[in-house]
Amino acid sequence: MASYHFAVQVVKRSAGRSVVAMAAYRAGERLHDSRRNLTEDYSKRRGVAHREIMAPEGSAPWLTDREALWNAVEQGEKRVDAQLAREINLALPHELTHEQRVELVRGFIAEHFVSRGMVADLAIHEPVPEKGDNHLNHHAHILLTLRQATPDGLRPVKTREWNSENLLKIWRAAWAEHQNRALQRNGFDAVVDHRTLAAQRAAAKERGDRQRALLFDRLPEVHIGPLARQAGLRGQALQSREREVGPLRYRRAGEAAVRRLRLYPQYDKGNRLSWANSIVRQNGQRARSVLEQLEFRQARLQRKLSYWDLRAKYGLDGKAMKRLHLIDKMIAERRGRPLSAHEKALQLHAAKRADLLRRLLAELGNVLRAARQQTEGSLIRSRTFGDWVRELGDTIMRDLGRELD
Structure with a gap:
């Protein structure tokens, strides 16, 4: 049956991450990282079923170019501890067809991320048994900009409201609703829930x-x-x-970080x-x-x-x-x-x-x-x-x- 998974992480330069490398790996493409002068080549990677960049209407056309987008993000951040992007990982219902999964994720991204001004880099992965993947493990990676898209590119100031815990709760609940509507629309009885097992059990006992x-x-x-x-x-x-x-981090004066x-x-x-x-x-x-x-x-x-x-x-x-x-x-x-x-x-x-x-x-x-x-x-x-x-x-x-x- 369908299962719920919604994980969020902020991509941090201080952790040694490069958002260009991440985008190349998830999309299965060859991208050049101009800040590090390195080429990340994952064009032979298997399991990438769909890749796409979704940007707000009226924003700069170059924002839908994966290499240009993430290099601009890297170049725009000067601090060694800069936050580069937000990544969301989603489990996708294996009951649906590939086309139905793409439609599901695109609808969710458009309503909750692109509508707020984010640029979303979407990669949908299908299981590769030779890599040890479970045959039901269809999932999506979404890289989101931390700055709003404009006709001139990305805003110079990050949108701090997107870091809200309440907004994260809204996204988690909304992803469950989107999945359930898609499953019901395509004739499946399976239901997912964003709450913990303990919370769902307590609610059932209460009613x-x-x-x-x-x-x-x-x-x-x-x-x-x-x-x-x-x-x-x-x-x-x-x-x-x-x-x-x-x-x-420097714990004590005079000691190494x-x-x-x-x-x-x-x-x-x-x-x-x-x-x-x-x-x-x-x-x-x-x-x-x-x-x-x-x-x-x-x-x-x-x-x-x-x-x-x-x-x-x-x-x-x-x-x-x-x-x-x-x-x-x-x-x-x-x-x-x-x-x-x-x-x-x-x-x-x-x-x-x-x-x-x-x-x-x-x-x-x-x-x-x-x-x-x-x-x-x-x-x-x-x-x-x-x-x-x-x-x-x-x-x-x-x-x-x-x-x-």
Whole structure:
């Protein structure tokens, strides 16, 4: 089913990034970076299904030239810690066709970015199995200018309002809405949601939707990036290690500038792939456990319903029901005569209890269908994940302790 992913990062020169190199890589093109006097050639890159630059109407025509655009951005920033662009990564619904995915992303960009004056450099990537990509991994990269486009080029001053946290929330929610409209328009029942699993589960419980709440009762998976996939394809062991991240900063006077150290071994539980595998397995075990509990509860309620149905039919009391060896005889006697007032009162009471049990069983049936859907989904996810890991090679299988066999 379709999944939601919306990740944002600011491209910073202090992190050693070149927006010209990024644009070349994502678009699969050969671009010359005039600031560094380097040519970035990714023209042989596979998996680039669509590339396009979208600019506001009436803006300078040269802004739709990829090399001219991003070189102008690089040349316009003088600081060593300059922010060059904003990148947004989107997961695209695999249910849609290529043309439908292009239409979806173009509509979203036009409404939320280009309409505000940004220039958007769009690249849509399709999975390349030989690179270790999951066959459902259709996604888009969008590079956005931090300055508004004008008939003369880019404004000399950055638009700070685009850094708003509230605006980011609007974009995240809007991307879910755009996907859902596209899926519905093309005949799919799949729905995505920008909120966390915990938030979606809490909202479902608040409105009394136990069925939906159950579907969200799972652990979120962790992202497995290209470094892990490439290591697997090269037959290298996967290890979480300490990495320097962020810009160079002077911590103490007289000492060399250093970057912040991110302690991935403390964050990750094993390497990323084994951690993700553990989450997939836990979700599967949790789904099966919940299903078993619900099936046990259903069987128990059905036994109670049979008990109260029998009492409601013949006006039997609790003491009579305990005399199992006499029940058939009492039933035979009451078939031949009208029930007394006391027996009718017992019958009415039992009928109410039976109706209550039927309503509970109907509600439980809906929850059970969700639990079976959850269990089936976790099984499919486990198999898909296992097949994908096997494609990456034997080294990864050894790292996982062959847990998937």
